[in-house]
Amino acid sequence: MATEVKVPxxxxxxxxxxxxxxxxxDGDYVEKDQAIYELETDKITSEANAEVSGVIQILVQADEEVDIGQVVATIDESASGGAPAAAKTESAPAEAPAAEAPAATAPEPATAKVDPAATLSPAARKAAEETGVDVNAVDGSGKDGRVTKGDILEAAKAPAPAAKPAAPAPAPAAPAPRAAGERETRKKMSPLRRKIAERLxxxxxxxxxxxxxxEVDMSAVMKLRKQHQDAFVARYGIKLGFMSFFTKAVTHALQAVPEVNARIEGNEIVTQHxxxxxxxxxxxxGLMVxxxxxxxxxxxAEIEQDIAAYAKAARDGKIQMSDLEGGVFTISNGGIxxxxxxxPIINYPQPAILGLHNIQQRAMVVNGEVVARPMMYLALSYDHRxxxxxxxxxFLVKVKEAIEDPARLLFGI
Known part of the structure; x- marks a missing residue:
């Protein structure tokens, strides 16, 4: 019995x-609930799991476009699993013993070469020093080819051979032309990337x-995190990050400025509560929200846990459509x-987005004194209509006040 694998x-x-x-x-044995393929749509990328155990037969190759409900594989439940039998290996033939190298023939003794400088007479040596003649370049006329004083003086009278002109330096080699595929590559935009482009x-x-x-001074939040981080992790099993502070600050600002918590539909303004x-x-x-x-x-803690779970699901391709729908406002942290x-560009039809940036120590004037403070720029992009x-x-000032004085979040002020 074969079960069809359909695109959900x-x-x-x-x-x-x-x-x-x-x-x-193709032909692998798969277990029930095992991830078998990855589907990329114009909104999410998700994995599909096997509904039954058995041997899979793949009907659609990777990188092909498929319709919802299309059969992409079948799983034969009647086939048994297990590791395939090990293939028998033939023993490799024994290597032939290396042939013995013939004995090296002893080289014949070389005739010792006489050093002309060592056989010069005192007079010949003095003449060589005075004239600068290279005795190794002089043919000796004395006994056993010895160089005499006369040979050196004759050599000093002979004109020096003309120096050979230096060969011109070779021209630098032209770089080899690049093949067309080395200069650029092309690939189709993924459905998710196309959708992101369309929405932007x-x-x-x-x-x-x-x-x-x-701009916002991060000193108070950083001090609070350092003070309570260990107890927070021990209690909730997750670190206290900056995003939970900004999420709560944005929520506080949306409550204080309801005009930002709205959207346009046709000729109507819909205020969200x-x-x-x-x-x-x-x-x-690509980017997911x-x-x-x-x-x-x-x-x-609940906000930090939600952010961590969604981030992991998004990166693992297990995010669901329901996880991405219905937001009223977006926070984008380019500072990481x-x-x-x-x-930043708004996540339309949402009316606004808050961009967070890198934290840097900058000189600030506090109580009349110049001090170093960890500062972050905030950017609020919004629909001016x-x-x-x-x-x-x-709205932006409310966010700034809540971050610089987190106690405001406790009292809603």
Whole structure:
């Protein structure tokens, strides 16, 4: 009996995807609930698991586009699993013994070469020193070819041979031409990347985008984290990060400035009375924005746990469509990559996005004195059709105040 492996439904708006990769090979034995392939759509990348155990037969190759409900493989439940029998290996033939090398013939004794300088007479040596003649280049006319004083003087009278002109330096070799494939490569955009591109272009075309900036002193938050980090980890099993502080600060600011917690639908302004904040997560497939639900009702530990779980699911390709839908506001932390300042683009139809940046020690004037403080730039991009400058600046100031004095979050002031 063979069970069909079909592409599951991923949401009403998704009708197809790319079968990005198989995690098994054709003919492999798979276990029930084992991840067998990866599906990439225009919104998420997710893994599909085997519904039964058996031997899989792959019908669609990787990188092909598939429709929702399409059969991409079958699993034969009647086939038994187990490791394949080990292939018998033939013993390699014994190597033939190396032939003995013939005995080396002893070299004939070389005739000792006479050093002309060593056989010079005192007079000949003095003449060589005075004239600078190289005695090794002089043919001796004395007994046994010895160089005499006369040979040296004759050599000194002979004109020096003309020096050979130096050969011209070779021209530098021209670099070898690069093959076409070495200069550039091409590949199709993934469905997720295409969707990201479409949404960003739509946001810039449909919204009147404006960005306002502020800076925040991170001293109080950093001190609070250091003071309570060990107890927090011991209690909740997760580290206290900056994102929970900013998520709570954004929730506080949305409550204080409800104009930012709204959206435009046609000719109507829809004001939202819930606080589902999206946190941008970078993956190797692209940017995803899972949504932390009901942030006004969650404490720091619950927010940190949600962020960590969603980030892991996004990077592992196990994020669900329901995890990405329904956010009212987005936080994007480019500071983890070293960004100093940026103008983020809103996650349309959301009206605004808060960009966080790198923390750097900068000289600040505090109580009339110049001191070093860990400072971060904040950037709020917003749809100016809906949010005026007064509301945008007030929102950003509320976030700044909550971060610089976290006790405000406890009292809602």
């Amino acid at each position: 439904a991923m949401g009403e708006s998704i009708s197809s995807g790319i079968l990005a990769a198989w995690h098994v090979k 272009v739509a946001a810039t075309q449909e919204a009147a985008l404006l960005t306002t900036f502020n 819930y606080y589902d904040v999206g946190v941008a997560v970078g993956t190797d497939k 899972p949504v932390i639900r009901d942030c006004d009702q969650k404490n720091f 990559y070293g960004s100093m300042l940026s103008t 809906l949010i005026d400058g007064k509301e945008a600046v007030t």
